[in-house]
Amino acid sequence: MLNKPGVLILIHGVLSSPASWTNLVEYLQEDIYIKKFFDIELFTYPTPAYRLNPLKRIPNFSDIADRLTTALREDKKYRDKTCIVLVGHSQGGLIIQRFIADAVRNARASDELSRIRGVVLLATPNNGSELFLSARRALGMLIRHPQEKYLRPFNEQIAEVHSLILNRIIYTHRSSSTSHPIRFDVYTGDEDGVVPAHSARGMFPNVGTLPGDHSSIIRPIKSNDTIINALSDACYRAFNTTNPDATILRTEFLDPKNRKDVEETETLLGSNFLSYQNVSSEDFRYWLNNYEHTFGLPMRVLLARQDETIAGMLMFHESMADNMIVIDYIACRSEAEFQHIPFQKLVRQLRSRASSVGISSVVFELQNPSYLKGSEAARARARIRRFQSLGARCIVNLRYQAPNMDEFGSIAEESSYFLMHVSAGAQPETLSRSRVQKIVQFLYTVWYRNWFSRRFGASQNELDEYVDNIYRRVAGIDADLPDKMPLEYLDI
Incomplete structure (x- = not known):
């Protein structure tokens, strides 16, 4: 079997796990184009509701973004791939953006991002979620969760990341140490009561709506569901794009x-x-x-x-x-x-x-x-x-x-x-x-x-x-x- 040049990496959300992708992976593996050119991998990170072990801490966004950077550079599942598509559900989409923003801030964009050919955000709270804020106020159980604060509306760090992504990634044609063009495809769920449509869309230009609520948006029930076609199209575009140039031409x-x-x-x-x-x-x-x-x-x-x-x-x-x-x-x-x-x-x-x-x-x-x-x-x-x-x-x-x-x-x-x-x-x-x-x-x-x-x-x-x-x-x-x-x- 030929080594596949691409990899589709799925990143779950807060209080979730790789199990949330089970149905989606099953149908993606049947897609002709993905099966031919892409491996499918799950990137996971700890996101428990409580910290039960006092000797352990729950990683924050910076920790998780650094972990993703290291995995893409060192993990044998990823390091030889020339075409990477990152897919984030809910908080997973924010982690992807933090990883990209860190590469730009640290003047590593052309090195760290050269193989990232596409990003898909699914029900990602780009402008925060009122639901998480309400849960924090009512229950107090998330009050010390280091990942929860990034999901609140008007979070300044997320707003800064979002602005950097738009200016240095979305609306640029040139690759440099501090900019690198990557296409983002952004979707909201038509029944999502957790992340409002305006928050999921943010200011991104390529947006769409998928059937389902916050959870079912990534749980297809048949091989030709819209989510499968959307991810197949994203892989096709990613595989048929060129390396960004560092010149005006x-x-x-x-x-x-x-x-x-x-x-x-x-x-x-x-x-x-x-x-x-x-x-x-x-x-x-x-x-x-x-x-x-x-x-x-x-x-x-x-x-x-x-x-x-x-x-x-x-x-x-x-x-x-x-x-x-x-x-x-x-x-x-x-x-x-x-x-x-x-x-x-x-x-x-x-x-x-x-x-x-x-x-x-x-x-x-x-x-x-x-x-x-x-x-x-x-x-x-x-x-x-x-x-x-x-x-x-x-x-x-x-x-x-x-x-x-x-x-x-x-x-x-x-x-x-x-x-x-x-x-x-x-x-x-x-x-x-x-x-x-x-x-x-x-x-x-x-x-x-x-x-x-x-x-x-x-x-x-x-x-x-x-x-x-x-x-x-x-x-x-x-x-x-x-x-x-x-x-x-x-x-x-």
Whole structure:
């Protein structure tokens, strides 16, 4: 079994325990996306109603936040995870915020928070709870409980934490020692009599309402309950977000629902590729919305954004099972050859993505300038130089051929390309023949087999015969490839 890159950590509330998550965990383990990419862990801490042992004390918020910091850094369940989603119920949400605020205050934000890709707050008293205040007055039993005071309305420490979270986490795009962008999804229960809706929502921008009271909000009764879908969506967003940037030029994944960004990306893609590769903007939108569902293979678009303008885009497919990311297209607003900084950002962010999900190979085609003329040849040479400056190397002894995407079965129209390889870590000197064969098979499936199935409606047998015939000549039994395939710098 592949090691999962993500972990979903559930943190309970005051006077509660990990048992409060039992139903939720059972259904989360059935979710297809979470099951594939995330482990589920329970973070617990002492929160008794009374201190019965005079030799022990009940930890306060600072203690618990420090305990969470240490666990994320040292516990083997968490320390190797590259995508962490924190979920807090009631007081658990305040503990998460205290942990994040401490990292900011101590100038450790970019270090301690770099793996935190999402936070979900469930019925968290961001502005306090009158119920706890009433219980304290009436019963006196919580009067000395060190955690209770943080649940009172108008608590100054919680208000300070809330303000810091909004200014240094929610409404920032840059990562530094004192700021780091993390998405918060905040939910209130429609029948919650403990934490009012206004308190649960606080001043957070991404808020919603879930069915249930303060306790039942985290106790689903079926696998498609709203709480399950909400947490699955949060994990999806977290796993498909990028590492925050420390500069004004930032990178992020394209949201297919953002019409403005989709149209701007289409324009950028069209000005660089679509006009002469006969891939329409309609095709782009179709693949963006349907590729993963149709072929079971994620397709992503990484954007480089300066101010609010998209300066560059990189479209890719990834497969953890095949240990591979394929770059489909990369384009920048200025082809000089590719506006150096956005291009570097996109490629480095993709390598970071590969490393974070445990993928070792990033591969892509580049046109062979020897078969081109004039400006197109110069453009192809510039692209090769730019990619090689970032560590890409050519898989030599391979006569890689790309089918004509306009004419199904047109063997005579194949084009000659270089097949390039970038490693998420140290670039090896060679690749095995079997690895190269797997790469070529994957490329032909991602780009051509799936493309032809949409554009020409070819039958499966026709597709298999056509693509398999090309594969045999390029990397199969007719190619006579050596056992080791060198990765070399092209002197272009």
